[in-house]
Amino acid sequence: MRRSLQDQIEEAALLLFSRQGFNETSTFEIAKAANVSEATIFRMFKTKHDLYINVLDKYGRKADLSYNSIFHKLSFENLESDLKVIVESFYRFYFDNIHITRIYISNAIQFSEIKGFNYLSFPQLREFLEGYLKEMNIRGKISEELIIRVSDLVMSFMVKDVAFLTTFSKVEVLDEKILSHLEEKWQKRLLLLNLML
Amino acid sequence: MRRSLQDQIEEAALLLFSRQGFNETSTFEIAKAANVSEATIFRMFKTKHDLYINVLDKYGRKADLSYNSIFHKLSFENLESDLKVIVESFYRFYFDNIHITRIYISNAIQFSEIKGFNYLSFPQLREFLEGYLKEMNIRGKISEELIIRVSDLVMSFMVKDVAFLTTFSKVEVLDEKILSHLEEKWQKRLLLLNLML
Amino acid sequence: MRRSLQDQIEEAALLLFSRQGFNETSTFEIAKAANVSEATIFRMFKTKHDLYINVLDKYGRKADLSYNSIFHKLSFENLESDLKVIVESFYRFYFDNIHITRIYISNAIQFSEIKGFNYLSFPQLREFLEGYLKEMNIRGKISEELIIRVSDLVMSFMVKDVAFLTTFSKVEVLDEKILSHLEEKWQKRLLLLNLML
Amino acid sequence: MRRSLQDQIEEAALLLFSRQGFNETSTFEIAKAANVSEATIFRMFKTKHDLYINVLDKYGRKADLSYNSIFHKLSFENLESDLKVIVESFYRFYFDNIHITRIYISNAIQFSEIKGFNYLSFPQLREFLEGYLKEMNIRGKISEELIIRVSDLVMSFMVKDVAFLTTFSKVEVLDEKILSHLEEKWQKRLLLLNLML
DNA sequence: TATGAATGAGTTTTCATTCAT
DNA sequence: TATGAATGAAAACTCATTCAT
Numbered sequence: 053m054r055r056s057l058q059d060q061i062e063e064a065a066l067l068l069f070s071r072q073g074f075n076e077t078s079t080f081e082i083a084k085a086a087n088v089s090e091a092t093i094f095r096m097f098k099t100k101h102d103l104y105i106n107v108l109d110k111y112g113r114k115a116d117l118s119y120n121s122i123f124h125k126l127s128f129e130n131l132e133s134d135l136k137v138i139v140e141s142f143y144r145f146y147f148d149n150i151h152i153t154r155i156y157i158s159n160a161i162q163f164s165e166i167k168g169f170n171y172l173s174f175p176q177l178r179e180f181l182e183g184y185l186k187e188m189n190i191r192g193k194i195s196e197e198l199i200i201r202v203s204d205l206v207m208s209f210m211v212k213d214v215a216f217l218t219t220f221s222k223v224e225v226l227d228e229k230i231l232s233h234l235e236e237k238w239q240k241r242l243l244l245l246n247l248m249l
Numbered sequence: 250m251r252r253s254l255q256d257q258i259e260e261a262a263l264l265l266f267s268r269q270g271f272n273e274t275s276t277f278e279i280a281k282a283a284n285v286s287e288a289t290i291f292r293m294f295k296t297k298h299d300l301y302i303n304v305l306d307k308y309g310r311k312a313d314l315s316y317n318s319i320f321h322k323l324s325f326e327n328l329e330s331d332l333k334v335i336v337e338s339f340y341r342f343y344f345d346n347i348h349i350t351r352i353y354i355s356n357a358i359q360f361s362e363i364k365g366f367n368y369l370s371f372p373q374l375r376e377f378l379e380g381y382l383k384e385m386n387i388r389g390k391i392s393e394e395l396i397i398r399v400s401d402l403v404m405s406f407m408v409k410d411v412a413f414l415t416t417f418s419k420v421e422v423l424d425e426k427i428l429s430h431l432e433e434k435w436q437k438r439l440l441l442l443n444l445m446l
Numbered sequence: 447m448r449r450s451l452q453d454q455i456e457e458a459a460l461l462l463f464s465r466q467g468f469n470e471t472s473t474f475e476i477a478k479a480a481n482v483s484e485a486t487i488f489r490m491f492k493t494k495h496d497l498y499i500n501v502l503d504k505y506g507r508k509a510d511l512s513y514n515s516i517f518h519k520l521s522f523e524n525l526e527s528d529l530k531v532i533v534e535s536f537y538r539f540y541f542d543n544i545h546i547t548r549i550y551i552s553n554a555i556q557f558s559e560i561k562g563f564n565y566l567s568f569p570q571l572r573e574f575l576e577g578y579l580k581e582m583n584i585r586g587k588i589s590e591e592l593i594i595r596v597s598d599l600v601m602s603f604m605v606k607d608v609a610f611l612t613t614f615s616k617v618e619v620l621d622e623k624i625l626s627h628l629e630e631k632w633q634k635r636l637l638l639l640n641l642m643l
Numbered sequence: 644m645r646r647s648l649q650d651q652i653e654e655a656a657l658l659l660f661s662r663q664g665f666n667e668t669s670t671f672e673i674a675k676a677a678n679v680s681e682a683t684i685f686r687m688f689k690t691k692h693d694l695y696i697n698v699l700d701k702y703g704r705k706a707d708l709s710y711n712s713i714f715h716k717l718s719f720e721n722l723e724s725d726l727k728v729i730v731e732s733f734y735r736f737y738f739d740n741i742h743i744t745r746i747y748i749s750n751a752i753q754f755s756e757i758k759g760f761n762y763l764s765f766p767q768l769r770e771f772l773e774g775y776l777k778e779m780n781i782r783g784k785i786s787e788e789l790i791i792r793v794s795d796l797v798m799s800f801m802v803k804d805v806a807f808l809t810t811f812s813k814v815e816v817l818d819e820k821i822l823s824h825l826e827e828k829w830q831k832r833l834l835l836l837n838l839m840l
Numbered sequence: 841t842a843t844g845a846a847t848g849a850g851t852t853t854t855c856a857t858t859c860a861t
Numbered sequence: 862t863a864t865g866a867a868t869g870a871a872a873a874c875t876c877a878t879t880c881a882t
Contacts, residue, residue, distance in 0.1 A: 075273060078854080091858085100857090609806065858868080
């Protein structure tokens with residue numbers, strides 16, 4: 053029961069911190085949104101800042117890419133079509149974790165606790181990508197030196213897109229319209245990648 | 250004399266807004282940093298928000314790329330070496346205007362007045378870059394269709410670097426160490442560009 | 447317990463608003479007088495203005511003439527002696543509600559929420575008076591056309607007295623001296639009324 | 644020239660104090676309305692309160708009934724028609740001096756300097772009225788004891804009307820509509836006076 | 841003389857946090 | 862355990878008043 057209460061608070065906080073920022077979100081608002089009293093929040097978290105860190109940590113950890121679901125969609129034959137699949141999966145991943153993503157991006161300056169870069173460039177995502185590229189190298193589809201270069205490029209485009217969509221454009225849901233727009237962009241980007249091969 | 254005082258206030262505000270954000274900076278802090286009373290601030294700017302907008306506008310306008318100083322450094326022969334010059338000039342430009350740049354990047358979510366993207370991708374910088382590429386096209390050094398693709402790529406890398414350096418890493422001065430690190434990165438990026446040619 | 451605290455605040459506010467006016471009374475003063483912190487006031491009332499309206503409403507409603515206590519003092523035989531009784535009751539009523547009365551009178555200009563005239567001319571008081579006069583008409587003691595004329599005259603004198611006593615003379619308690627002075631005045635005024643009969 | 648400047652200030656202050664009250668009117672507003680700097684106000688008047696008193700005194704003194712203009716309109720034959728003339732003159736007088744009148748009425752509570760009653764009941768107006776009634780007594784038109792009773796009654800009605808019109812109804816100009824409404828009221832009031840004769 | 845510039849002392853209001861129950 | 866009640870500290874903002882020029 054208590055667990056559930058703590059969850060309620062953390063969820064409400066996540067959403068509000070994501071939409072309004074830390075200082076713009078009052079504990080009163082969080083309490084109301086979580087359907088508890090302010091006092092309850094402070095019994096569970098020493099300070100508002102504590103709650104913040106807790107939320108970051110919890111949802112940061114939770115954000116976990118399900119590799120298998122991607123793996124079995126890959127051909128390991130055609131780099132281009134595989135990258136399309138990977139890229140879309142990544143976008144979906146970011147937007148499935150939209151709130152934590154946005155907090156990391158937009159509050160990075162004020163809170164040194166956030167090592168946004170690492171999170172955003174998502175070591176795991178990069179790792180996954182590089183894993184795939186290595187496999188492709190083994191299979192003789194790309195040269196070794198291209199592994200890092202391709203992953204750099206792909207992550208760069210991804211991160212930039214996500215940052216701008218979530219902060220400047222305040223997009224919270226990745227609908228069909230946005231997806232097709234991104235697909236178009238990547239059509240051209242993949243042309244560039246083809247050149248590298 | 251008055252001008253100077255207003256300048257003091259605006260400068261102090263710029264710095265503090267850049268380092269701490271809008272809501273994390275109190276008018277008291279600004280007053281102390283500018284060596285004036287809070288009342289003086291409010292005589293000159295109706296509200297704190299007014300001061301903010303004013304600072305953005307003033308330093309936004311002030312940020313102006315001096316084209317000539319770059320132009321005469323360009324060979325218009327070797328794309329790679331020219332791009333190196335341009336890219337470094339751009340970095341320097343962003344860091345000469347570090348505070349306004351960071352404000353635009355980090356406060357974009359909360360203030361719709363900020364069209365951070367446009368500013369950051371600096372229409373003028375992009376224009377300059379495209380101008381150069383067009384010239385190179387005329388001189389037969391690159392194909393027409395590459396103009397936009399190259400400029401997109403260059404700006405993407407630039408913006409991402411600047412965003413991460415100024416917000417996540419809180420770098421305020423572009424020292425030799427960072428420059429050489431960036432140069433290294435670009436070494437590889439330019440290889441990629443070469444492939445496109 | 448909470449009720450009591452709110453009461454404290456409202457009472458302190460009533461007194462201070464009555465003596466000094468709205469703008470001349472700071473929330474700090476009210477808090478001090480009510481023995482609470484300013485924050486408590488603002489938890490209970492969204493704004494200072496809200497507190498003001500609340501006080502007006504609460505004490506305005508509370509001000510309620512107890513008819514019975516007057517009725518059984520009336521002879522319904524002698525108009526003059528009955529009017530003396532009524533008039534004194536009215537004065538007492540106004541001074542029992544001295545603070546709300548004074549607020550209504552003196553702040554009417556600035557706050558359109560206050561329909562001071564209606565309050566001051568106390569529909570209920572006038573109603574009561576007219577009720578009595580109608581009864582006297584039925585009993586054949588006065589003509590019908592005199593009902594409204596007498597009530598007008600009596601209310602006019604009353605309102606003027608109360609307004610001047612409470613605002614210009616700042617009287618807060620209706621002591622014997624004032625009462626006897628008013629009685630004297632009414633001696634003459636009743637002579638006038640006798641002429642009308 | 645300076646005289647003119649002081650006049651400007653006093654006039655602006657009179658108007659604003661009348662419409663908004665003392666505390667609701669800032670020296671900045673007065674300065675702007677008077678087309679001078681705030682500093683100029685404080686060179687001429689030690690404090691804002693000084694300015695207030697000065698304005699009251701100046702315009703209080705200035706408010707002066709022109710007896711002659713009324714006198715030659717009186718018949719000294721018919722009390723009723725003469726009173727109509729006098730009463731209308733009085734109303735006009737109050738509204739010609741609307742601002743000072745309203746200040747006296749509405750700020751009386753807060754400023755003990757204002758002896759609003761004396762002003763409002765305008766010793767001179769009452770004097771004039773009593774002077775007229777004495778003359779009528781000499782001419783055998785009314786009994787001596789009625790002099791004071793009639794003047795009391797007339798002044799009571801007048802003062803009440805003016806107070807309500809200027810404060811509750813915020814009337815500033817005595818137009819035909821209001822005048823005819825007042826005339827109607829006095830039609831009935833004069834009936835009452837007739838009874839006294 | 842007249843004023844632009846500057847401010848100290850205050851105002852209303854917010855909010856994270858504590859505490860008694 | 863959960864919370865309603867209470868608040869200290871600070872925030873943005875106002876304004877009468879002073880002072881150098």
